[in-house]
Amino acid sequence: MPSSVMSTSSRGGVPQPPAAVSAVGLRKSYGDKTVLDGIDLHIPAGSVFALLGPNGAGKTTAVKILSTLISSDGGQAQVGGHDIATAPQSVRAAIGVTGQFSAVDGLITGEENMLLMADLHHLSRSEGRRVTAELLERFDLVDAAKKPAQSYSGGMKRRLDIAMTLVGSPRIIFLDEPTTGLDPRSRHTMWGIIRELVSDGVTVLLTTQYLEEADELADRIAVLNNGRIAAHGTADELKRLVPGGHVRLRFTDPAAYRTAATVLRQVTRDDEALALQIASGGSQRELRSVLERLDSAGIEADELTVHTPDLDDVFFALTGDTGLPHQTGRTSRTSQTQEDVR
């Protein structure tokens, strides 16, 4: 791993702020099953980083290691400037964790859960009450505050879980699949909460199976597959990894449609819709070539649209285990993006 992942790195002579989370070569196996096979992470302070992967990819295992709930078998990591192996207490003091191993106790009320958290963080009684009231208000839980948490909806439980995490004012928050199982409205509420945290300067590492979520929230995304990071970069950088873009031309005149299908090479025809699809990265040069061919044949399309690949294309290309067409050459493209990102 290059030195840019280290907290003391400098670029152009200007010292870089410490990374909120950096990891090099993290490994974890259970028996003969390798769950993490050497993963590197670099999460700048104040950013949102998404660890995106299918079920069983190792996302929760990575979060558990970084939050010192379990130890790794190899590799190193610093969280908030503290080493997870030699200073786990300091790591725990710097972070908040919510998600699949939630701290919410269903038998007591939301308010009691919050006050318990305030006690754990050694806040005074009055300070604990003040922070609890403020957070219950902020997370729209005032009406439910005196009801047992087990009566809460999934969205309310997640909100309570995050509110409890914020009692300790952590600067780094790990959100393990924060919206899994939530309905669209609750998911959007949660996205708003995450954006608000980041605008307060908090660093967020979130794991998700949802491409849309990573696309919406994350500054950087790492695609985790079979315990390895298959690619990482911004959503746009990842989208550029896979072909899948195309130009679509639609005609109303069947004769123009047929002529276009002849003059343009390698088109996919949709005779019913009178539409042609041409594989293209959407560059100016490629578009010009298509238009010039149409011009030289004296035909004009009624509609021209350019489709760029979305994260779905990237995800399936990188994590699919069937012979997907995009897989050829992925190693070289992947390493190129990793270069771009560092």
Ligand SMILES: Nc1ncnc2c1ncn2[C@@H]1O[C@H](COP(=O)(O)OP(=O)(O)OP(=O)(O)O)[C@@H](O)[C@H]1O
């Ligand atoms: N304590 C354990 N003992 C044995 N195997 C484990 C243990 N914890 C996790 N695993 C295995 O490690 C793999 C990765 O699990 P992990 O929970 O990290 O995946 P994930 O990406 O978070 O998936 P999900 O979205 O399903 O939670 C899975 O195959 C899981 O069965």
